[in-house]
Amino acid sequence: MAHTPSRSQKPRSKTDAAERLPLVVPLVQTPAEEPSHASRDPHPHAALDRSAMASLAQFTGGLSPHAMIDAWSDWAMHLGRAPGRQLELMERWRANALKLMQFASAQALDQPAEKPFKPGPYDTRWSHQGWDKPPFSLWQQGFLATQDWWHAATSELRGLRRQNADRTGFMMRQLLDTVSPSNFPLGNPEILEKTRATGGRNLIDGAARCADDARHILAQEHRPVPKEFALGKVLACTPGVVVYRNDLMELIQYSPTTSDVQAEPVLIVPAWIMKYYILDLSPENSLVRWLVGQGFTVFCISWRNPGAEDADLSLEAYRKQGVMQALDVINDIVPGQKVHANGYCLGGTLLAIAAAAMARDGEDRLASVTLMAAQVDFAEAGELLLFLDESQVAFLEDLMWSQGYLDRPQMSGAFAAIRSEDLIWSRAVRRYFLGEPDLPTDVTVWVNDTTRMPARMHSEYLRGIFLENRISAGRFAVDGKVIALKDISGPVFVIGTETDHIAPWRSVYKTALFTDCDLHFLLTKGGHNSGILSEPGHRGRHYRIGHRPALALYRDPDTWLAAHDPVPGSWWPEWSKWLARQSSGTVPARQPGTDANYPSIATAPGTYIHQT
Numbered sequence: 001m002a003h004t005p006s007r008s009q010k011p012r013s014k015t016d017a018a019e020r021l022p023l024v025v026p027l028v029q030t031p032a033e034e035p036s037h038a039s040r041d042p043h044p045h046a047a048l049d050r051s052a053m054a055s056l057a058q059f060t061g062g063l064s065p066h067a068m069i070d071a072w073s074d075w076a077m078h079l080g081r082a083p084g085r086q087l088e089l090m091e092r093w094r095a096n097a098l099k100l101m102q103f104a105s106a107q108a109l110d111q112p113a114e115k116p117f118k119p120g121p122y123d124t125r126w127s128h129q130g131w132d133k134p135p136f137s138l139w140q141q142g143f144l145a146t147q148d149w150w151h152a153a154t155s156e157l158r159g160l161r162r163q164n165a166d167r168t169g170f171m172m173r174q175l176l177d178t179v180s181p182s183n184f185p186l187g188n189p190e191i192l193e194k195t196r197a198t199g200g201r202n203l204i205d206g207a208a209r210c211a212d213d214a215r216h217i218l219a220q221e222h223r224p225v226p227k228e229f230a231l232g233k234v235l236a237c238t239p240g241v242v243v244y245r246n247d248l249m250e251l252i253q254y255s256p257t258t259s260d261v262q263a264e265p266v267l268i269v270p271a272w273i274m275k276y277y278i279l280d281l282s283p284e285n286s287l288v289r290w291l292v293g294q295g296f297t298v299f300c301i302s303w304r305n306p307g308a309e310d311a312d313l314s315l316e317a318y319r320k321q322g323v324m325q326a327l328d329v330i331n332d333i334v335p336g337q338k339v340h341a342n343g344y345c346l347g348g349t350l351l352a353i354a355a356a357a358m359a360r361d362g363e364d365r366l367a368s369v370t371l372m373a374a375q376v377d378f379a380e381a382g383e384l385l386l387f388l389d390e391s392q393v394a395f396l397e398d399l400m401w402s403q404g405y406l407d408r409p410q411m412s413g414a415f416a417a418i419r420s421e422d423l424i425w426s427r428a429v430r431r432y433f434l435g436e437p438d439l440p441t442d443v444t445v446w447v448n449d450t451t452r453m454p455a456r457m458h459s460e461y462l463r464g465i466f467l468e469n470r471i472s473a474g475r476f477a478v479d480g481k482v483i484a485l486k487d488i489s490g491p492v493f494v495i496g497t498e499t500d501h502i503a504p505w506r507s508v509y510k511t512a513l514f515t516d517c518d519l520h521f522l523l524t525k526g527g528h529n530s531g532i533l534s535e536p537g538h539r540g541r542h543y544r545i546g547h548r549p550a551l552a553l554y555r556d557p558d559t560w561l562a563a564h565d566p567v568p569g570s571w572w573p574e575w576s577k578w579l580a581r582q583s584s585g586t587v588p589a590r591q592p593g594t595d596a597n598y599p600s601i602a603t604a605p606g607t608y609i610h611q612t
Contacts, residue, residue, distance in 0.1 A: 054402035057395055063387070064395035071167040078160040085157060092152050096145040103141055107134045117144035124426050125182040130189025139181040147176055163385065170386050177425055191433045202435030210432045220407070222612040229445045232605050236277035238289040240604035241593040242302075244329045248313070248321040250302040250606040251329055253592035254288060258295045260586040264367045265297040265334050266579070267326055271345035272303045272318060272457075275449055275609055278529060279344065281442040285535045287572070294576045297334065297590050301326055301347075305611035306454045308404030313454035315350075315461055319478070323354040327365055333595050338367035340579055344532065345503065348374020349465065352485065352511075357478040359487035368582045370493040370575070373503045373528055376485060376511050377472035378465060382504040393462050400455035407452055443529065472514050485514040489550075491582055492519045493575060497531025509557040512548055519548045520578060521560065524571045534570045542566040545574055 056065070079085060099116035106113030115137070119126050131140050154169035156162060181187035185195065185203070194202045216223065229235050240254035268288070270276035279300070280288040292298050301322055306313060323341075330339055343351030348371040355369050375381060400406050430436045438444070470476040476483055492515060496505030505523055512519055524531045524543040534541050544564040548555075555563075567574075593600030 050398045050401050053395060053398035057399035064392045066395070067167070067389055067391040068171060070391065071164040071171070074161060074164040075154065075157075075168040078157050079153070082157060089149070089153055092149055096149055100138075100141055100145055104134075104138055107137060115141060117141050117148055119144060125180065125429070128188075128190040128193075130193065133189070136181070136187070136189045139187055143176070143180055147173070150176065163389065166383075167386050170383070180425065182429060183425060185433055188429065188433070191429070194434050198435070203433065205435035206432035209435075209437070213431075223448060224612075225445055225449060226440050229440060229442060231277065231609055232603075235282060235442055235445065236280045236605040236609060237283065238280050238286055238292065238604060240298075241600040242602045242604065242606040243299075243333065243592060243595070243598040243600065244325075245601055245606075245608075246321055246325060248304055248317065249326070250304075250601075250608050251326050252300045252302060252604045252606055253333070254292050254298045254300070254604065255592055256295075256297065256589035257293050259589055261295050261297050261589045262580060262583040263585055263587045264337050264340055264583045265299060265330055266291060266340045266342060267323075267330060268298065268300040269323055269326075269341065269343040269347040269351045270301060270303070271347045272350075273346055273451065273453065275305075275446065275451060276300055276302045277605060277609060278443075278446050278533075280605070281446065281533065285442070285533050285538075287532070287535075290535060290572060291576070295586065296340075296576075296579065299326065299330055302606050302608045303451070304608045305451045306405055307452065311400070311404035311455040313457050315457050315464075316478070318350060318457060319354050319357075323350060329598060331365065333598055334590065338365055340368045340370070340582065341366050342370040342372065343374055344372040345374055345528070346461070348372055349376060349471075352376045352488075353471065353476065353478065353483065355488050355490075356483040356485050359489060360478075360481065360483055366490055368491045368493065368579065369488065370495070370579075371508070371511060372495045372532055373497055373500055373508060374494075375503050375507050376514060377507065378469045379472075380504060380507045380510070381466065382501055382507065384466075384502060388462065388467055390467070393459075393467055396462065397455075397459050400453075400458060404455055405452040406455070406458050443533070472510070485511075486516050488515055488517050490517060492517050493578055494519065494521045495532070495571065495575075496521070496523050497526050497528060498523060499526065500528045500531065502528040506557045509560065513554055516551050518550045521546050521548065522571055522574065523561070523564075525566075534572065536570040536572060538570055541570050542568050543571040543574065545571070 057063075096117075103113050103116055126140055130136055150172045151169060154165055154172055156165050177183075185191045191202075215221075225231055225235075238254055240252050242250045243253045244251040268276070268279060270279060280286045283289055288298055288300060303322070327339060327341075331337075341351055341355065343349070351369065352371060352374065355366060358365065378385075396406065427438070431438060464470050464476060468475070471483075471485070474482060474484060492511070494508060494511045496503070496508035498505060500508070509521060509523075512521060522543055522545045524534055525541055526532070526534060534543075544561070544566055546560055546564045
C-alpha cells in the first residue's frame with residue numbers, strides 16, 4: 001500500500017521523515033581556527049574508551065561510578081570543613097539515642113509509649129502488627145533512627161552542590177534499605193508468623209520464585225502478557241482499526257459509539273518510553289474508550305518497539321514520522337478540520353515541541369493542545385535528576401553506543417529505585433519470604449510490558465531536553481530554527497498529578513510560566529499513572545482546576561494551590577466539556593477504514609503493541 005512504507009521507501013507525508021536535522025543549535029560559534037573538542041573527529045582509540053565504559057555499565061546497571069564518587073567526595077569534603085554541622089549531627093545522634101532508650105525502657109516495663117520515629121509515606125514494610133512488639137519494635141525504631149540521622153547528615157550544606165547532597169542521601173537510603181530488619185526472616189515478625197503457619201512452605205515457594213526471576217534476569221527474557229490480560233481482548237480492546245503504518249508508528253482510528261461526533265478529531269500522542277495502552281487498559285478505566293463514548297473521533301499513535309538497527313533514530317524522526325505524519329493522515333481522513341492534540345508524559349513534551357514549531361511556521365492545524373503529566377521545563381524534574389549529570393549521561397551514551405538502545409531493565413531500575421522501599425524490598429519480601437505470588441492487574445501488566453529507547457533519540461532527549469533544559473531556555477531548534485512556547489496561541493489544557501515523582505506537578509505547572517495563551521491547569525489526585533487513570537466513579541478522587549486567560553499575569557504554583565479548592569470526582573468530564581467548548585459542533589460519526597487512501601490495515605490494537 002502507498003501509505004505503509006517499508007524501510008527503503010519514503011513515507012507518504014507532507015514532511016520528509018527520512019531527513020536528519022540537527023536537534024539544537026549552538027549558542028556560540030567556535031572559531032574555525034580553534035575547533036572545539038566536540039567538533040574534532042574522534043581519535044581511533046576513542047572506541048576503546050567507549051567499549052570500556054560500556055562494559056563497566058553492564059555491571060553497574062547503567063549508573064556511573066564516577067558520578068557516585070564525585071557526590072561522596074564533595075559531601076565528605078564540605079562536611080569535613082563544617083564543625084558546626086558536625087556538632088549538630090552529634091547532637092542529633094545523642095537525641096536519637098535518648099529517644100530510643102526511653103522507648104526501650106517503656107517497652108521493657110510494659111508501659112504504653114508512642115514510637116519516636118515514623119516511616120515515610122510510601123514505606124509499607126512495617127504494616128504488620130508484630131512490629132509493635134519487642135524485640136521487633138526496637139529493631140524497627142533503631143533502623144528508622146539511623147535513617148533519620150543519615151537524612152540529616154546528607155541534607156543541604158553551604159557550598160555543597162544540591163544535586164550531590166540529594167544523591168548522597170539517595171545512595172545512603174539504598175544502602176540502609178539493604179540491611180533493613182524487614183528483609184531478614186529472623187528479623188521480620190510477619191515472615192516468622194507465616195513460616196509457622198505454613199510449616200516453611202512459604203520459603204520453599206519463595207525460593208522457587210527467586211530462582212525463576214534470576215533466570216529471567218540473567219537471560220534478559222521478556223515475560224509474556226498473561227492470558228487473562230490478553231492484548232486486544234481484555235486490555236487495549238477498544239474497537240478500531242490501524243489506518244496508517246510506517247517504520248516508527250501505527251495510527252489507530254477508533255470506531256464511534258455515538259451517531260454524532262464533534263467535528264474536530266482527537267489525536268493522542270503517548271510517550272515512547274511506554275506502550276500506548278496505559279490509556280486503553282480495561283474497558284472500565286480506558287480513557288480512549290470513554291472519550292469515544294463522549295462523541296469524539298479518536299486517533300492514537302502506537303509506537304514501534306525499536307531494536308539495535310534503529311540506533312540512529314532521532315528525536316526529530318519521532319516528531320516528523322510520528323506527530324506530524326499522524327496529523328497529515330488525520331487531515332486527509334478528516335479534511336477541513338483542526339485537531340485536538342493530547343500528549344501524555346514524554347509524548348506531551350514532544351507534542352509541545354511540535355505545536356511550538358507549527359506556531360512558528362504559521363501552521364494552524366491544532367484546535368487545542370492537552371498536556372497530561374508532561375513537562376516543558378526540567379529544572380525541577382524531581383528525583384530523576386539524581387540520575388543525570390554530564391558523567392551519567394556520557395556513561396549511558398557509551399552503554400547505548402554498544403547496544404544501539406537503552407534496554408528495559410536499565411530504565412525500569414531507575415524508576416523502581418526512587419521508591420525502593422515499596423517497589424523493590426516490600427515486593428521481594430512478599431514474593432520470596434512470604435511466598436505470595438504477584439497478582440497481576442491491568443496496570444502491573446502494562447508496567448512490565450516495557451520498551452526500548454533508540455540510542456540517538458535518547459541521547460538527544462537526555463542532553464538537549466533534560467540536562468540542558470533547552471526548550472524553556474529558548475535554545476531548542478526544529479528545522480534549524482529555535483522554537484518558543486510563547487508562540488503557541490491556541491487554547492492549552494495542562495494536567496498535573498499530586499504525588500507524581502516522575503513529572504512533579506509544580507514542574508508541570510511551569511507550562512503557565514513559558515506560555516501566554518489561554519490556559520487551564522488541572523491538578524488531580526494520584527501519581528503519574530494513577531492520577532491520569534481517574535475514570536468517573538473511581539472512589540476517593542478529586543481535582544482542582546483553574547483558568548489563566550491569555551496574557552494574564554503569572555501566579556506561582558503554591559499561590560495557585562491555595563486559591564483553588566478540591567472538587568470531588570473524576571477530572572475526565574471536566575476535560576471533555578473543555579474539549580467540546582473548543583469544538584465547532586457535531587457531525588455524523590465517521591467509520592474508520594472507509595477512506596479509499598487509508599483502508600484498514602489491521603484491527604486495533606495493531607501489531608506494534610505486541611512487539612517485545
